Amino acid sequence: METVTGHFGSVAPGGRSVIWAATGRFGGHSLPPFDELNLADYVGDEPGRVQRNRQVAAASIGLTANDLVLMQGVHGAHVVVVEQGSPGLPGAPGFDALVTKTPGVGLVALAADCVPIVLADVANQVIGAVHCGWRGLAAGVVPAALAQMHELGAEQVHAVIGPSICPNCYPVPPHRVLELTGALPASVAAAACPKFAGVEPELAVACIDVGAGVRAQLAESGVIAVTLAGCTAHSNGLFSYRRDGQTGRQGMLIRL
Ligand SMILES: [Zn+2]
Structure with a gap:
């Protein structure tokens, strides 16, 4: 997949819109096993190539690599509010969601099987980027990011x-499904564990659909969401940690 870009549908007073991008595997500078457009600096790739790749990704939303704020997620629910000139954030570990009202800052969520999400209230000019795997789903990183956005003035949020x-590529031990379902409201659990709900554990196919769980969480919060097609493990055009082990990370970017 090459990088794709889009605008959130509505336009703010004054004609401003919010631009987002989703990067894939192709169109970058990294060598195997990080080929080509790896955006992560914590997977063992050459830093110079990662920086050039970030330049490619940043350009897709009209920024430079130095304008990007990235996360090294820890599968928690810690949200950081990014302000002008936030120091030391790129690549810093310890959080899985970024929100901002600052124009010209590119928020980036990296993933290779986990779910990257971008969020925007265009009218109120509040945006967010979230990295969510099964632990983040259980921990509620998506609702936490939305709560922080609302604190910054967001009302109707849209998501990409x-x-x-996909769940067919993500079988897990039954105890993990039990752990996840035990942490989630029933509607979200049913979406995230589609072949498990209502079935005796020993008969169930234990798999997790984190994307469907995220959609259910967003729907419960009144967010209008669209999903980009494709399973990371099924698609050679996307990085997949489950499929390849040592590999790169694609990203979703958003800016005001
Ligand atoms: Zn799949």
Whole structure:
């Protein structure tokens, strides 16, 4: 997949819109096993190539690599509010969601099977980027990001959900499904564990659909979401940690 870009539908007073992009595997500078457009600096890739790739990704939303704020997620629910000149954030570990009202800052969520999400209230000029795997789903990182956006003045939020691993490619031990379903409201659990709900554990196929769980969480919060097609493990055009082990990360970017 080459990088795709889009605008959130509505336009703010004054004609401003919000631009987002989703990067894939193609169109970058990294060598195997990180080929080509790896955006992560914590997977063992050459830093110079990662920086050039970030330049490619940043250009897709009209920015430079130095304008990007990235996360090294820890599968929690910690949200950071990015302000002008936030120091030391690129690549810093410890959080899985970024929100901002600052124009010209590119928020980036990286993933390779987990779910990258971008969020926007265009009218109120509040945006967010979230990295969510099964732990983040259980921890509520998506509702936490939305709560922080609402604190910054967001009202009606729209979302674009990036490609993630499909449940057929993501079998897990039954205890993990029990752990996840035990942490989630019933509607979200049913979406995230589609072949498990209502079935005796020993008969169930234990798999997780994190993307569907995210969609259910967003719907419960009144967010209008669209999902980009594709399973990371099924698609050679996307990075998949489950499929390849050591590999790169694609990303979703958003800016005001
Ligand atoms: Zn799949």
